[in-house]
Amino acid sequence: MDRYKKIIIITGIIGAVLICWGFLYSQADRYGLDVPGTRQIFPEKVWRGENRTITYEFGFDFSRDAGRCLHFVSDRQTVKVYQNGGLIHSLDNGTTAVGRVPGKFFHFVKLSQAESQVLVEIQYHYYHDENVSPVFWLGDRQQMFKERLIHALPAAVIYFLTFVIGVMVLLFWGIVRRELKNSRESFYFSALLIVVGLWFIRGSELVNxxxxxxxxxxxxxYLLFLQIPILCFCFSIYYWDMKIKLWWENLxxxxxxxxxxxxxxxxxNGIREFKETVFTTHxxxxxxxxxxFAGMFFYFRKHGADYKVKATFFPTMIILVSTAWDFWGFYHNTLDTYRAGGLASLLFVGCVSWSVIYDLSIQLKEGQENAIYKRLAVTDLLTGLYNRNAYERWEQSCQGMLGEIGLAVCDLNNLKxxxxxxxxxxxxxxxVDAxxxxxxxxxxxxxxxxxGGDEFLVVWERKPDSFPYAMEQCLKKLDLMQQDYNRNSEYICMQIACxxxxxxxxxxxVGDMIKRADGMMYCHKKQLKGFAENSQRN
Incomplete structure (x- = not known):
């Protein structure tokens, strides 16, 4: 089993454990509190007022009740709480361009220790919200807040995991993108995970x-949600390698x-709130x-039920059903659907992540092999220098742009x-040593x-200043290195003519320069042979 399959299996096991963990937590009453001294309370009276306002009336006698905090949750509603006719808590509309209707809010209202009448006045801004009544709890504020945090933590971890996976895939893409044939697939997948993860984190109870x-x-x-359709669309195109018409993509x-x-x-501009226009985003x-689904269908017809189809089909069906369920909950203000959507998204993320990572590993392996073949095509296997093929490519690329070029030719004496x-x-x-x-x-x-066999060429695309002087210094350095080599060599007396x-x-x-350099090199070759003959005579 190669390391890529091991990574996929380990990731799958971790994902399955986290999904089961989150699912077990989601089975409990989402807004239930199991805290000693805390109890759910019900209003004595409920009446409707103007402008979609509903008032809930409670009567408390704290001489017989140790609880001193009223707790409930509102979502996209303005709230006012009165005790004995005096306003003690409120959540008002915003007044800036950022927003006016409040978001989700966990209310913990401290009540006086006295016999009192408490009125909770809630103004609903959207029609469907009126059909869902809040659940009220009475108890110790610190204990209820702590219990809320404990209940909220598992879901927040699941949502954060989606974001972390997206960041990891993006980092991986940044490192290996040049070696990938289809790098956009992993980029859009990572962007989709990051945005979806942030969207879920933003809506989690812990953050709220x-x-x-x-x-x-x-x-x-809402701003994050506006980005999800286009990222999902782009990921689908590149994941299934779809060849769709350009006009449809642009549309x-x-x-x-x-x-x-x-x-x-x-x-x-205060004309319509985001919730009133989000239908088009849906x-x-x-x-x-x-x-x-269209990309999956055409991919299946072409490639059959390979790893991509197997890893994606059922999670995609589940995410589609959960999305429809989440839409229904959104329009009916049933907040419990949010967690189901998060768990389905995590399942989708886990399965598709296996497929994407496996696909990336295949592309990376192919890219590395192609890179090796490309290097071999331009590398001399014996010396590790560039070969004649690489030189000819360079020569063709610089025709007509010779102004800054300098070169040196080298030839080995006595190789035969x-x-x-x-x-x-x-x-x-x-x-090799030369x-x-x-x-x-x-x-x-x-x-x-x-x-060539014993021929070398050194090219400076931007030749050094005072090129002749710089080359003479290189040749002197090369001559000293040859002398040092020859003193320590048993068989070889190296002579490099330049x-x-x-x-x-x-x-x-370039051939015009090489012709002049060859003339100088042959003169140097004769000199070296003359020195060798004189040394043999002596």
């Missing part, structure tokens, strides 16, 4: 318990951008799901002698090529 500005928090959720992008602009504009999201006398193994050692000296002496700013040239006004191709 701890946040101070619930109006801004509520509308941050969907235009509708999403238009929806964002219109929704924000209407909200900021339609766009359903269109994105339709694209997902070492091959014939000591064998090709010693001859190869001569070539290549190392040439690269060390000249190749820090230049690029070294082996263009010549150099820079671009001149009349040059039209």
């Amino acid at each position: 318990l701890l946040a101070s500005n619930h109006i801004a928090l509520s509308y941050a959720g 969907y992008f235009f509708l999403c951008l238009l929806n964002m602009a219109v929704s924000v504009g209407l909200h900021v 339609l766009l999201l359903l269109a994105a799901f339709g694209t997902m 002698y070492y091959n014939d006398t000591f064998g090709h193994e010693v001859g190869d050692r001569y070539i 290549a190392g000296l040439i690269q060390e002496a000249c190749g820090r700013e230049g690029t070294c090529y082996r263009i 010549g150099y040239a820079a671009a001149e006004p009349g040059d039209t191709r």
Whole structure:
């Protein structure tokens, strides 16, 4: 079993454990409190007023009741609480462009220790909200708040995991994107996970318990939700490698951008709240799901039921059902559907993450193999320098742009002698060691090529200032390195003949410079042979 399959299996086990954990927690009464001394209370009277206002009346006698805090939850409603006719708590509309209707709010209202009448006046801003009455609790504020945090933590962990997976995939994409054939798939998947994760985190009970500005928090959720359809659409296209018509893709992008602009504009100008315009976003999201299923269908027809289809089909069906359930809960103000949507999203994220990571591993492996083949195509296997193929590519790319180029040609003396006398193994050692000296002496700013059996070329695309002087210094350094090498070599007496040239006004191709450099190199070769003959005579 390779390491990629191990990663997928481990990720699946962790995801399954977390999903089961979150599911078990979701079975309990979401707004129930199991705290000693805390009890659910029911209003003695309920009556409806003007402007969708409902008032709940309670009577308390704290001489017989130790509870001193009234607790309930509101969502997109303004609230006023009166005790014995005096206002003791309120949650009002906002007055800025960020928002006016309050978001979700956990109320903990401290009550006086006295016999009293308490009125809770709730103004509902949307029609469907009136059909859902809040649940009221009476008890110790600290204990109830602590219990809320404990109940909220598991779901928050699940939502945060979605965000973390998105960040990890994005980091992975940033590292390996150049080696991927389809890098957009992982980019849009990571962006989708990050946005969806933030959306769920924003709506979690934990964040709502701890946040101070619930109006801004509520509308941050709407702004995040506006991004989800277009990210889901883009991910579906690249995940299933769909070849859709450009006009359909552009039309969907235009509708999403238009929806964002219109929704924000209407909200900021106080014409329509986000909830009143979110219906179009829901339609766009359903269109994105339709694209997902269409892509899956055509992919299945082409490739059969491979790992992508198997990992995605059932989670996509579940996320579609949970999304429809969440839509129903949204329009009927049934907040319990939010957690079901979060669990379904985590299941979808887990399964599709396995598929995406496995797909990325395959692409990465193919990309690495292709990179190796590309390197082999331009690399001399014996010396590790660039080969003649790489030189010819460079030569073609710089025709007509020779102004800043300088080059040096190098040739090894007596290579045939070492091959014939000591064998090709010693001859190869001569070539490899000479290549190392040439690269060390000249190749820090230049690029070294082996263009023949014993022929090397060093190119400076931007030649150094005072090029002749710089080249003489390189040749002196190379000569000293050869002398040091020859003192320690048992068989090989290294002789590297060199010549150099820079671009001149009349040059039209690189060959013109090489011809002048070859002339200088052959003169140097004769000199080296003359030195060798004199040393043998002496």
